[in-house]
Amino acid sequence: MTTTAQFLPAPPLLSPVAHNWKLALLAGLVVSVIAIVLFPARLSLSVVGAMAALVAAAFAVNAYRRRYYGGLLVAPAIAVLFVMNIFPLLWSLGLSFFAYQSNNQSIRFVGLNNYIKVLTNDIAAPANWDALINTGMFVVFTVALQMITGFLLAMLFAKQFPLRKYLLILVLTPMMLSVVASGVFFSYYYDPTFGILSYVMGEITGNQFILMDSKVGAVAGIVFTDAWMWAPFVMLLVLAGLVSVPKYLYEAAAIDRVSKARQFWTITFPYIRGLLMLALLFRTIEAFKLYDLVYILIRGGQDTKTIAYLITEIANEQNKTSEGAALSYVILFMVIVLTNLYLYLANRRNQGA
């Protein structure tokens, strides 16, 4: 690989060549400052944008001349992510240290107060801890059910058989539904009067059956819906692993009279382990953010509020933007710790194997 950046002499500051990024930066700054001082906001914004593009172009030409391809290739992605994701993230991190309400222009610095508030006393800290426990519960149940269901479905589809392609797409469809539609329709299936579930249960037991009447029922309903939607995602990843196992390994194992269970653990499992872990990583991150189904199916009733639900409630309905931000950074911290722990374990295993 040719990763070596070549060391060309830098051009003199004032020479107007395309790769002279220092000159471009200097000119860009000067023009931007003049534009901000003289022109109205909208116009100066586009001038600043044009100058940023100029500097970026100079940087790009310079990087290309110096064969600094890594930076060159990564830069556009980093730029987009910075403007649209990292900058807002930092902004809301900043907001979490201020007292700010989105329906109110006043803003003042309060340091760590918001964090102390959401974790200890003031705004319903017990509710926060409950929501935290609920979130953990949903993460464990939904991810476990998705992994098991996805895995079993993948085992079914691991062979080649007639009509496989058409049956596979049927199983993949739940993933393609809009959460609004599937959530609303599941609330219809669960409906005590008109729903199919209550009808069937009513016919069997003779009593009216209301799923969402207890916490256990509500949690079961939400977990089932979420798992139903996203088990196909797990299935797809596991299936990809299963079909990639070379046939001759099984043939050799069969000749050596290796038992089915042992074949699974020594041949199949190593091939799907990486994919299982990838599915686990992505589904866990998503499960921590569970909000929409809790809202659509039960509006947070029966003590099923998750952290994401609470954050949305605080930030959106009560307009307590900075408290919401503080609470979500507590969550982010936890997810980061978990993810790092997970990546660390996954890496250590890979190296050990």
Add this chain to the structure above:
Amino acid sequence: MTTLAEKFGLRKASGVGEAGWGHTLIVALVSLIYFLPVLMIIFTAFKPSAQALSVPPTLSPTSLFGLIPDQFVFTPTLENFGQVFNRVMVSGNAAEPTGFDVFFFNSFFISSVSVLLALVIGTLASYGFSRYPLKGNDTYLFIILTTRMLPAIVVIIPIILMFRTVGLSGSYVGIIMLYTAFNLAFTIWMMKSFFDELSYDVEDAARIDGSSEIKVFLKICLPQVVAGLAATFVFGLILTWNEFLFALLLTGVDTRTVPVAMNQAVSSGGRGTDWTLLASIETLFLIPVFLVTFFLQDHLLRGVTFGTVKR
């Protein structure tokens, strides 16, 4: 007919073994049960409004030659699909266009452009991360993953403020940029693992033969990851197609996408949920992404395999 191998108990337990129609039957049963909730949505799209809510629930458009009792059967109609595009908004008035043709176009335009854009930018970046590692490569990758960890509601307030200042709220450019960023993290992680899997030998051989770096990327690396591109495209499309919260808060009347419009159409008027309307919108909305997934299905399987399994 049993083959010799089967006789001696040498059947393959798993992997891409062959199985017959018997297996198809079992899988068909499981798949249909799994598909049932979707099927009910599709059936609801064909129900007359009066039969949408009934006790007992109506389940099937035909009686299957008398197999299903009459009380579960409804008479299918296509009326609801017309209602999606033209319907009586205020009672007493004539039917008026609902604008759903525009919303479908918006969904189509916004998702495809942003997913493709993310694919281009993300593929370049992942190639960079894979072939020309920077200092602190892993840190960059982890920060990119972090952008997917916060609940959307936290990032959305700064984004709204930012878009208002710059004048991007309600425009195509704003929401497309946002979705591009939204897809980048997944695209980069996925595509990097694909590039990592490629053998360097061919590339180095090409370099020795005097190919430029650009040529190596375009002519040698890219053709080998076509399957991965397809897989990433499908996953990105499914996520973007159904995205709700950003679309709700950041699109205007002209740029509204179907999930938002669907939510509004269904819950407006204070008459409770309009089941047949919701079902017919969702059914129409499902078709494009269903077709794309169906036609890219083979790539999807091969792609995921190739990308993430280490040998």
